[in-house]
Amino acid sequence: xxxxxxxxxxxxxxxxxxxxxxxxxxxxxxxxxxxxxxxxxxxxxxxxxxxxxxxxxxxxxxxxxxxxxxxxxxxxxxxxxxxxxxxxxxxxxxxxxxxxxxxxxxxxxxxxxxxxxxxxxxxxxxxxxxxxxxxxxxxxxxxxxxxxxxxxxxxxxxxxxxxxxxxxxxxxxxxxxxxxxxxxxxxxxxxxxxxxxxxxxxxxxxxxxxxxxxxxxxxxxxxxxxxxxxxxxxxxxxxxxxxxxxxxxxxxxxxxxxxxxxxxxxxxxxxxxxxxxxxxxxxxxxxxxxxxxxxxxxxxxxxxxxxxxxxxxxxxxxxxxxxxxxxxxxxxxxxxxxxxxxxxxxxxxxxxxxxxxxxxxxxxxxxxxxxxxxxxxxxxxxxxxxxxxxxxxxxxxxxxxxxxxxxxxxxxxxxxxxxxxxxxxxxxxxxxxxxxxxxxxxxxxxxxxxxxxxxxxxxxxxxxxxxxxxxxx
Amino acid sequence: xxxxxxxxxxxxxxxxxxxxxxxxxxxxxxxxxxxxxxxxxxxxxxxxxxxxxxxxxxxxxxxxxxxxxxxxxxxxxxxxxxxxxxxxxxxxxxxxxxxxxxxxxxxxxxxxxxxxxxxxxxxxx
Numbered sequence: 371x372x373x374x375x376x377x378x379x380x381x382x383x384x385x386x387x388x389x390x391x392x393x394x395x396x397x398x399x400x401x402x403x404x405x406x407x408x409x410x411x412x413x414x415x416x417x418x419x420x421x422x423x424x425x426x427x428x429x430x431x432x433x434x435x436x437x438x439x440x441x442x443x444x445x446x447x448x449x450x451x452x453x454x455x456x457x458x459x460x461x462x463x464x465x466x467x468x469x470x471x472x473x474x475x476x477x478x479x480x481x482x483x484x485x486x487x488x489x490x491x492x493x494x495x496x497x498x499x500x501x502x503x504x505x506x507x508x509x510x511x512x513x514x515x516x517x518x519x520x521x522x523x524x525x526x527x528x529x530x531x532x533x534x535x536x537x538x539x540x541x542x543x544x545x546x547x548x549x550x551x552x553x554x555x556x557x558x559x560x561x562x563x564x565x566x567x568x569x570x571x572x573x574x575x576x577x578x579x580x581x582x583x584x585x586x587x588x589x590x591x592x593x594x595x596x597x598x599x600x601x602x603x604x605x606x607x608x609x610x611x612x613x614x615x616x617x618x619x620x621x622x623x624x625x626x627x628x629x630x631x632x633x634x635x636x637x638x639x640x641x642x643x644x645x646x647x648x649x650x651x652x653x654x655x656x657x658x659x660x661x662x663x664x665x666x667x668x669x670x671x672x673x674x675x676x677x678x679x680x681x682x683x684x685x686x687x688x689x690x691x692x693x694x695x696x697x698x699x700x701x702x703x704x705x706x707x708x709x710x711x712x713x714x715x716x717x718x719x720x721x722x723x724x725x726x727x728x729x730x731x732x733x734x735x736x737x738x739x740x741x742x743x744x745x746x747x748x749x750x751x752x753x754x755x756x757x758x759x760x761x762x763x764x765x766x767x768x769x770x771x772x773x774x775x776x777x778x779x780x781x782x783x784x785x786x787x788x789x790x791x792x793x794x795x796x797x798x799x800x801x802x803x804x805x806x807x808x809x810x811x812x813x814x815x816x817x818x819x820x821x822x823x824x825x826x827x828x829x830x831x832x833x834x835x836x837x838x839x840x841x842x843x
Numbered sequence: 844x845x846x847x848x849x850x851x852x853x854x855x856x857x858x859x860x861x862x863x864x865x866x867x868x869x870x871x872x873x874x875x876x877x878x879x880x881x882x883x884x885x886x887x888x889x890x891x892x893x894x895x896x897x898x899x900x901x902x903x904x905x906x907x908x909x910x911x912x913x914x915x916x917x918x919x920x921x922x923x924x925x926x927x928x929x930x931x932x933x934x935x936x937x938x939x940x941x942x943x944x945x946x947x948x949x950x951x952x953x954x955x956x957x958x959x960x961x962x963x964x965x966x967x968x
Contacts, residue, residue, distance in 0.1 A: 534909075754880075754907075771907040777878065828906040829932070832883035 371426070371822070374419050375839045378409040384416075407841050426822045428766050434788060434796050436718075438737045438769035438781025439533070439581065441611045441633035443711075449636065449694035453687045463682035467669060477683060478664060480693045481648075484635075487704060488607070488627050489620020490650030495684040496661040501535040502679065503628025503647030504575070504606065506660060508543035509676045510626055510651055511573045511602045513658040517674065520600065523572035527596070529558055531581040531773045533608060545572060552775055556582040556730050558592055571601040578622075579609045579735035581773045583715065583781070593623025602626060610634045611785070612712055612736035615705025626651045635692035646688035710786035711736040714793060718784055721797045725804050729776045737783035739776050745804070746778050749811040753778040756803055758825065761818035763799035844873045847939055852961035853953055855913040858939065865949045867916050870942045871903070871934065874965055879905040882931040887943060892920045894946060896953045901943055903931070915953045918946040 411419070429435070435442040452458075461473055481493045497503040508526070515523045525548045526540040537547045548566050553559040557580070574596045579585045586592070593603045605619035605627035611634045619627050628649045632639050637646065651659065657674045661683065665672060699707065712735050719728060719738040729739040742753045757767030757780065769781040784793055807814040818824060846852065851859045856875035860868045876882070884904040894900040899911035900920075922945035927933060933941040956964060 774908055774910070829881045829883055832904075832906060 371422060373839055374409045374411065374416075375407070375841070377411050377415060377419065380410055382410045382412055384413045405841075428761075428764075433764045433766065434784075434792055435766040436768050436782045436784050436796065437766060438583075438739070438783040439608065439772065440639070440769065441630075441711075441736070441783060441785055442639065442766075443611075443633075443636055443785040444787035445636045445638050445691070446695060446698060448698060449691040452694040453690040458687060458690050461686075463686075473686065474664065476690055476693055477686075480689050480696070483693070483696050484629060484648060485650060487614055487618065488605075488610075488629065488650050489618030489624075490627060491620075491653040492656040492659060493648050493650035494659045494661055494663065494679075495646060495648050495686070495689050496679045497628065497647040497649050498680050498685055499645035500608065500628060500630040500632075500647040501539055502645075503630075503649040504535055504539035504604075505542050506647075506649040506676070506679050507604050507626040507628050507651075508540050508545065509660075509679070510649070510655050510658045511604065512543050512545070513674065513676050514602060514655055515572055520572070522570055523600065525568070525570045526572055526604075527563070527566055527574040527601075529576065529580070531556060531775050532575060532577070533581065533606065536575045536606060540575065552580075552582075555732075556580060556584050556775070557586050558588065560588060560591065560595075563592065563595060567595060567599045567601070569599070571596065571599045573602040573604055575604045575606060576624075577606040577609045578617075578619075579612045579737075581609075582730055582739050582776065583609075583612075583734045583737040583783075584730055584732065585613070585735055589622045597623065607634065609736065612708055614708045615701070616708055620652065626655060631688065631692045636695040637688045637691040644685040644688055646685045646692070648684075648689075707786045708736070711784075714784040714786060714788060715782070717790075718782060718793055718797060721793075722800055725801060729779065736785070737781060739773070740780045740782065741776050742778040742780060745807060749807055749814075751807040751811050751814045753780050755814045755817065756780065756807065759803045759807075759814050759817035760799065762820045763796075763803075765796055765799055844877065845939075846873065846958040846962055848958045850939065850958065851915075851955040852958065852964075853913065853915045853955065854964060857913060857915050859915045859952070859955060860942075861949075862945070864947070865918075866921065866945060866947045867918070867949050867952075868942045868945050869900075869915060871912060871938060872961070873938050876935050876938045879903060879910060880907050881905055882934050885927050885931045885934070885943075887923050887925070887928065888920050890920055890923055894918060894920060894944070896951055903934070912943065913953075914946075915955065916946050916949045917951040918949040920944050921947040 430442050430444060477495060484493055485491060497506045524546050526545040527548045527550055528537050529550050529552055531552050540547055550562045550566050551559055578589055596603050602625040603623050605624035607627050607629040610629060614634060628647050631637050631646050657672050658676050659672050660676050660679045662669055662671055715734050715736050715738055719734055726740045727744055729741045742756060746752045753770045757770050760767050771779055772781060852872060856872045858870050858872050862868060882903055882905050886902045888900050894914040896914055896917045898914055900914040901912040903910055903912060924942050927941055
């Protein structure tokens, strides 16, 4: 397929402008001295170009998308419609406050609902994505220890199964990382935790269910141990979809949390954004929250705010979508979504585990992890090859080679918005691919064969990526 | 897979070769490069940096993931294989020639395995 620049033809365009009836007054010094390199192409060719690109891409609108840890659930179109209401779209953060009542109500109600779901007391919508929310949460913990003059509290404990953003966010906030190993069931190893906790412990960052899709039953004990050492507990909301409406992080000892509302609350995953990663906290941390907020004295900064982590009120329209989602599914729908997400994951796991090796053979939460180590040893077919083969069945591959503690990992998260029929089709595809791999490994190594491109050179793509079109002049 | 008899190995998949005057050369094993897959980037320490046994001294990035490389010894870095920065694929091609660093004044070392013990360890994993 040609690039749009290769389809460009000099002088071709889309608009017929009225003739100029004013004097042109652009001074020579302000004129560009190089070509602007915009493609010159007719409207119907533009439409065909982007339609062709869309046909070559795979999204949740195209087919099953069980990308573990990402919660690629369907985003209801009604939420988009609400968020595109001009009364939300055309508002400005600096317009007079008395003209923004509706938008302030959106922020207030979403904060109230999300606090109810997480068991937190206050929440900021400033962070523009999940990792940004983590960073904000770390800054709250830092501000807390600074205020208490806990200058020796410099360490954040992170399990080895954590999302890579966790240690990165803590380091960005100025902490040092203490890694703890998971036990053989993928849980926090309590003995190891006890050894690593010290007077330096500023806090712990955890997801629960954890990164291998299992609920850590020791959670009350873990948060208690960290609190006893004077540390705070941070809940990474990445996997909240499995427990929303059922377990509240605030009830099991967490003090700070962020939410990936693009996962759990059905706002789009972007493709570069805009995103939103609200950060919630318990009452004793409210004073540190960033940005202008509705306080007792009106709209202003909190007394000991960490400052702004982004402009104004964050990506407001994403918050509108989350509220529309919550209002459309209602409070019963929140817990029902979680239950169905867990049911779908267990259904798939049970229909696959007689031939695939499950990394942790017990009831999973919203996702489960397969390990293809044995298949790779026996046939040379790896997790990567199985992923490629899935493309020929119109299925987006699961997350692969994550979490790092499982070898040849495939991490599958069907989400609650897929029907039993879709799951059954996917199960058949997974089974067929495995059986084919045993019979004819070479075929699996050549997949995919039906996609616009086959195996890409991943090494070159990482080392010498070609990211833009090079113009001749 | 290939595990030369003259080298020592760690459970975190590094190899170690002792040289004269308390010096040692460190790299990653055939098993490590195979599990990681094609390597695309590598970060190495600088000459003069201190390394401690059991702690990360470098990281390698493959098409799959970024992983720490753990130092089997405590000492100070006296030579770095800068060539690997431009050609990390050499680690995949010949892991025992593609050494990472040379450490001098080696004071302490981790539990080291012989080639046979390492192979046995890999089988039991």
